[in-house]
Amino acid sequence: MKPEPSEEPGPGRDARPDPEGPGRTDPERPRETDPERPEERGAPIGRRVLLGTLGLGALGVLAASPLQRALESFLAGASEKDPTGLTGLLPNGGGFRYYSVASSVPHKTAADYRLTVDGLVDRPGSYTLADLRALPQTRLVHDVQCVTGWRVPGTPFEGVRLSHLLDAAGVRSSAGAIRFKCFDGTYTESLTLKQARRSDVLVALRMQDKPLGHDHGGPVRLYVAPMYFYKSAKWLSGITVTEDVRPGYWEERGYDVDAWVGRSNGRDDEPTS
Ligand SMILES: Nc1nc2c(c(=O)[nH]1)N[C@H]1C(S)=C(S)[C@@H](COP(=O)(O)O)O[C@H]1N2
Protein backbone atom coordinates (compact mmCIF):
# COMPACT_ATOMS: atom_id res chain seq x y z
CA MET A 1 0.00 0.00 0.00
CA LYS A 2 1.20 3.47 -0.83
CA PRO A 3 0.57 5.90 2.01
CA GLU A 4 -0.86 9.29 1.15
CA PRO A 5 1.58 12.06 2.05
CA SER A 6 -0.18 14.54 4.33
CA GLU A 7 2.41 17.28 4.16
CA GLU A 8 4.47 18.93 1.48
CA PRO A 9 3.92 16.33 -1.22
CA GLY A 10 6.51 14.96 -3.53
CA PRO A 11 7.33 16.34 -6.94
CA GLY A 12 4.43 16.63 -9.32
CA ARG A 13 1.73 16.39 -6.68
CA ASP A 14 -0.45 19.49 -6.51
CA ALA A 15 2.67 21.41 -7.27
CA ARG A 16 1.13 24.35 -9.06
CA PRO A 17 2.10 27.91 -8.23
CA ASP A 18 -0.60 29.96 -6.57
CA PRO A 19 -1.07 33.04 -8.80
CA GLU A 20 -2.12 35.07 -5.77
CA GLY A 21 0.96 34.11 -3.81
CA PRO A 22 0.95 31.75 -0.87
CA GLY A 23 0.33 34.43 1.74
CA ARG A 24 -3.16 35.24 0.52
CA THR A 25 -4.78 32.18 2.00
CA ASP A 26 -7.01 32.75 4.98
CA PRO A 27 -5.38 30.65 7.69
CA GLU A 28 -8.79 29.81 9.16
CA ARG A 29 -10.00 28.28 5.91
CA PRO A 30 -10.08 24.48 5.85
CA ARG A 31 -6.72 23.70 4.38
CA GLU A 32 -7.60 20.64 2.36
CA THR A 33 -9.66 22.80 0.00
CA ASP A 34 -6.55 24.67 -1.06
CA PRO A 35 -4.38 22.35 -3.12
CA GLU A 36 -2.33 25.29 -4.42
CA ARG A 37 -0.75 25.64 -1.01
CA PRO A 38 0.79 22.23 -0.63
CA GLU A 39 2.44 23.03 2.68
CA GLU A 40 -0.91 23.97 4.16
CA ARG A 41 -3.07 21.03 3.30
CA GLY A 42 -3.86 20.18 6.85
CA ALA A 43 -7.21 19.71 8.49
CA PRO A 44 -9.01 20.83 11.63
CA ILE A 45 -8.10 18.86 14.70
CA GLY A 46 -10.73 16.13 14.39
CA ARG A 47 -9.82 15.28 10.83
CA ARG A 48 -6.18 15.79 11.63
CA VAL A 49 -6.22 13.19 14.34
CA LEU A 50 -7.80 10.69 11.98
CA LEU A 51 -5.57 11.62 9.05
CA GLY A 52 -2.58 11.68 11.35
CA THR A 53 -3.16 8.07 12.21
CA LEU A 54 -3.53 7.01 8.61
CA GLY A 55 -1.37 9.55 6.85
CA LEU A 56 1.29 11.11 9.03
CA GLY A 57 1.96 7.87 10.81
CA ALA A 58 2.49 6.12 7.52
CA LEU A 59 4.61 8.99 6.22
CA GLY A 60 6.78 8.73 9.30
CA VAL A 61 7.40 5.07 8.63
CA LEU A 62 7.96 5.61 4.93
CA ALA A 63 9.99 8.80 4.73
CA ALA A 64 11.59 9.15 8.12
CA SER A 65 12.41 6.24 10.26
CA PRO A 66 10.93 4.79 13.37
CA LEU A 67 7.86 5.02 15.50
CA GLN A 68 9.32 7.94 17.43
CA ARG A 69 9.35 10.01 14.24
CA ALA A 70 5.79 9.13 13.39
CA LEU A 71 4.73 10.10 16.90
CA GLU A 72 6.54 13.42 16.69
CA SER A 73 5.02 14.26 13.33
CA PHE A 74 1.61 13.35 14.61
CA LEU A 75 1.90 15.37 17.81
CA ALA A 76 3.40 18.38 16.07
CA GLY A 77 0.62 18.25 13.48
CA ALA A 78 -1.98 18.01 16.19
CA SER A 79 -0.56 20.85 18.25
CA GLU A 80 -0.48 23.18 15.25
CA LYS A 81 -4.23 22.85 14.87
CA ASP A 82 -5.15 22.73 18.53
CA PRO A 83 -6.51 26.09 19.67
CA THR A 84 -6.10 25.15 23.34
CA GLY A 85 -2.42 24.44 22.88
CA LEU A 86 -2.73 21.51 25.28
CA THR A 87 -1.23 19.00 22.89
CA GLY A 88 1.90 21.15 22.93
CA LEU A 89 2.50 19.83 26.44
CA LEU A 90 2.65 16.24 25.28
CA PRO A 91 6.08 14.62 25.29
CA ASN A 92 7.96 14.81 21.99
CA GLY A 93 5.66 17.49 20.57
CA GLY A 94 8.72 19.61 19.92
CA GLY A 95 6.89 21.98 17.64
CA PHE A 96 8.80 20.88 14.59
CA ARG A 97 7.18 19.05 11.74
CA TYR A 98 9.01 16.65 9.51
CA TYR A 99 9.12 17.81 5.91
CA SER A 100 10.64 16.13 2.91
CA VAL A 101 9.65 16.50 -0.71
CA ALA A 102 11.47 13.23 -1.43
CA SER A 103 9.80 10.02 -0.34
CA SER A 104 13.05 8.49 0.85
CA VAL A 105 16.38 10.07 1.67
CA PRO A 106 19.64 8.17 2.00
CA HIS A 107 21.37 8.29 5.36
CA LYS A 108 24.84 9.83 5.36
CA THR A 109 27.44 9.49 8.07
CA ALA A 110 30.86 10.95 8.77
CA ALA A 111 32.23 8.19 6.52
CA ASP A 112 30.35 9.10 3.35
CA TYR A 113 29.13 12.67 3.75
CA ARG A 114 30.60 15.27 1.38
CA LEU A 115 29.81 18.93 0.81
CA THR A 116 31.05 20.30 -2.49
CA VAL A 117 31.70 23.97 -3.21
CA ASP A 118 31.98 24.86 -6.88
CA GLY A 119 30.83 27.25 -9.62
CA LEU A 120 32.25 30.75 -9.89
CA VAL A 121 35.08 30.22 -7.38
CA ASP A 122 38.87 30.13 -7.67
CA ARG A 123 39.24 27.08 -5.41
CA PRO A 124 36.44 24.53 -5.80
CA GLY A 125 36.56 21.81 -3.19
CA SER A 126 34.85 19.26 -1.06
CA TYR A 127 34.48 19.01 2.72
CA THR A 128 34.05 15.94 4.88
CA LEU A 129 32.13 16.16 8.12
CA ALA A 130 35.44 16.17 9.99
CA ASP A 131 36.65 19.06 7.82
CA LEU A 132 33.55 21.07 8.68
CA ARG A 133 33.82 20.24 12.40
CA ALA A 134 37.41 21.49 12.40
CA LEU A 135 36.38 24.97 11.20
CA PRO A 136 35.29 27.80 13.55
CA GLN A 137 31.77 27.12 14.84
CA THR A 138 29.07 29.73 15.41
CA ARG A 139 26.04 29.14 17.66
CA LEU A 140 22.85 31.13 17.07
CA VAL A 141 19.54 31.03 18.92
CA HIS A 142 16.45 32.32 17.13
CA ASP A 143 12.84 31.33 16.60
CA VAL A 144 12.15 29.06 13.64
CA GLN A 145 9.20 30.09 11.45
CA CYS A 146 7.63 27.97 8.73
CA VAL A 147 5.64 29.77 6.08
CA THR A 148 2.60 27.60 6.87
CA GLY A 149 2.39 29.19 10.29
CA TRP A 150 4.14 27.04 12.85
CA ARG A 151 6.88 28.62 14.90
CA VAL A 152 9.36 27.09 17.31
CA PRO A 153 10.84 29.51 19.84
CA GLY A 154 14.51 29.88 20.67
CA THR A 155 16.13 27.04 18.76
CA PRO A 156 19.93 26.78 18.87
CA PHE A 157 21.72 26.04 15.60
CA GLU A 158 25.46 25.66 15.38
CA GLY A 159 27.88 25.30 12.51
CA VAL A 160 30.20 27.02 10.09
CA ARG A 161 29.32 30.42 8.69
CA LEU A 162 28.52 30.10 4.99
CA SER A 163 30.60 33.26 4.46
CA HIS A 164 33.63 31.38 5.80
CA LEU A 165 33.27 28.66 3.15
CA LEU A 166 32.72 31.25 0.44
CA ASP A 167 35.83 33.16 1.46
CA ALA A 168 37.83 29.95 1.52
CA ALA A 169 36.66 29.13 -2.01
CA GLY A 170 37.44 32.59 -3.39
CA VAL A 171 34.24 33.89 -4.96
CA ARG A 172 34.82 35.48 -8.35
CA SER A 173 33.69 39.01 -9.10
CA SER A 174 31.15 37.82 -11.69
CA ALA A 175 29.22 35.93 -8.98
CA GLY A 176 25.87 37.13 -7.67
CA ALA A 177 24.11 34.19 -6.09
CA ILE A 178 24.35 30.74 -4.52
CA ARG A 179 22.57 27.56 -5.49
CA PHE A 180 22.14 24.84 -2.86
CA LYS A 181 21.71 21.15 -3.63
CA CYS A 182 20.60 18.34 -1.36
CA PHE A 183 21.36 14.64 -1.27
CA ASP A 184 17.66 13.82 -1.26
CA GLY A 185 18.11 14.42 -4.99
CA THR A 186 15.19 16.82 -5.29
CA TYR A 187 15.24 19.86 -3.04
CA THR A 188 17.07 23.02 -4.04
CA GLU A 189 17.43 26.49 -2.60
CA SER A 190 19.11 29.76 -3.42
CA LEU A 191 20.34 32.98 -1.88
CA THR A 192 21.81 36.14 -3.30
CA LEU A 193 25.51 36.45 -2.55
CA LYS A 194 24.77 39.35 -0.22
CA GLN A 195 22.27 37.27 1.75
CA ALA A 196 24.64 34.32 1.81
CA ARG A 197 27.40 36.43 3.35
CA ARG A 198 25.27 37.41 6.37
CA SER A 199 26.67 36.31 9.71
CA ASP A 200 23.37 34.59 10.64
CA VAL A 201 23.53 32.12 7.75
CA LEU A 202 25.15 28.82 8.72
CA VAL A 203 26.11 25.49 7.30
CA ALA A 204 24.69 23.85 10.40
CA LEU A 205 26.03 20.69 12.02
CA ARG A 206 24.03 20.93 15.24
CA MET A 207 20.50 21.83 16.24
CA GLN A 208 19.10 22.03 19.78
CA ASP A 209 22.66 21.44 20.99
CA LYS A 210 22.83 17.97 19.46
CA PRO A 211 24.28 16.74 16.18
CA LEU A 212 21.69 17.25 13.45
CA GLY A 213 19.68 14.05 13.14
CA HIS A 214 18.65 12.63 9.80
CA ASP A 215 15.05 13.81 10.07
CA HIS A 216 16.11 17.41 10.57
CA GLY A 217 18.42 17.26 7.55
CA GLY A 218 21.57 15.85 9.13
CA PRO A 219 24.37 15.50 9.11
CA VAL A 220 24.45 18.98 7.56
CA ARG A 221 21.71 21.44 6.69
CA LEU A 222 21.63 25.06 5.72
CA TYR A 223 20.32 27.48 8.37
CA VAL A 224 19.12 30.89 7.23
CA ALA A 225 18.03 32.55 10.48
CA PRO A 226 16.15 35.60 9.13
CA MET A 227 14.15 33.70 6.51
CA TYR A 228 11.23 31.29 6.44
CA PHE A 229 12.39 27.78 7.24
CA TYR A 230 12.02 26.55 3.65
CA LYS A 231 15.30 28.38 2.95
CA SER A 232 17.07 26.11 5.43
CA ALA A 233 17.72 23.25 3.02
CA LYS A 234 18.08 19.88 4.72
CA TRP A 235 20.64 17.22 3.70
CA LEU A 236 22.90 19.85 2.15
CA SER A 237 25.30 18.41 -0.40
CA GLY A 238 26.31 21.20 -2.75
CA ILE A 239 27.02 24.91 -2.76
CA THR A 240 27.36 26.31 -6.27
CA VAL A 241 28.27 29.93 -6.83
CA THR A 242 26.30 31.31 -9.80
CA GLU A 243 25.76 34.58 -11.59
CA ASP A 244 22.04 34.95 -10.83
CA VAL A 245 19.50 33.55 -8.42
CA ARG A 246 17.68 30.47 -9.62
CA PRO A 247 14.43 29.87 -7.71
CA GLY A 248 14.46 26.80 -5.46
CA TYR A 249 12.01 23.91 -5.16
CA TRP A 250 9.21 25.71 -3.32
CA GLU A 251 9.96 28.99 -5.06
CA GLU A 252 9.18 27.41 -8.42
CA ARG A 253 5.86 26.49 -6.80
CA GLY A 254 4.90 29.96 -5.64
CA TYR A 255 6.95 30.85 -2.56
CA ASP A 256 8.93 34.10 -2.48
CA VAL A 257 12.61 33.95 -3.42
CA ASP A 258 13.44 36.63 -0.84
CA ALA A 259 11.96 34.84 2.14
CA TRP A 260 12.42 37.34 5.01
CA VAL A 261 10.25 36.35 7.95
CA GLY A 262 7.44 38.89 8.29
CA ARG A 263 8.25 40.65 5.01
CA SER A 264 7.44 38.06 2.36
CA ASN A 265 4.87 35.51 1.29
CA GLY A 266 2.12 37.94 2.32
CA ARG A 267 2.73 37.18 6.00
CA ASP A 268 3.32 39.46 8.97
CA ASP A 269 5.14 37.20 11.44
CA GLU A 270 7.56 38.66 13.99
CA PRO A 271 11.06 38.64 12.46
CA THR A 272 13.33 35.81 13.59
CA SER A 273 16.66 37.59 13.30
N1 LIG B 1 15.91 18.90 1.52
C1 LIG B 1 14.81 19.50 2.03
N2 LIG B 1 14.98 20.58 2.80
C2 LIG B 1 13.89 21.22 3.34
C3 LIG B 1 12.57 20.77 3.06
C4 LIG B 1 12.43 19.61 2.24
O1 LIG B 1 11.31 19.15 1.96
N3 LIG B 1 13.57 19.00 1.75
N4 LIG B 1 11.49 21.45 3.56
C5 LIG B 1 11.70 22.84 4.01
C6 LIG B 1 10.60 23.34 4.80
S1 LIG B 1 9.23 23.93 3.98
C7 LIG B 1 10.67 23.40 6.16
S2 LIG B 1 9.45 24.12 7.09
C8 LIG B 1 11.82 22.84 6.89
C9 LIG B 1 11.36 21.76 7.85
O2 LIG B 1 12.45 21.30 8.60
P1 LIG B 1 12.27 20.10 9.63
O3 LIG B 1 11.81 18.90 8.86
O4 LIG B 1 13.60 19.94 10.28
O5 LIG B 1 11.21 20.54 10.63
O6 LIG B 1 12.80 22.27 6.03
C10 LIG B 1 12.99 22.95 4.81
N5 LIG B 1 14.10 22.32 4.11
Ligand SMILES: [Mo]
Ligand atom coordinates in the same frame (compact mmCIF):
# COMPACT_ATOMS: atom_id res chain seq x y z
MO1 LIG C 1 8.01 25.18 5.59
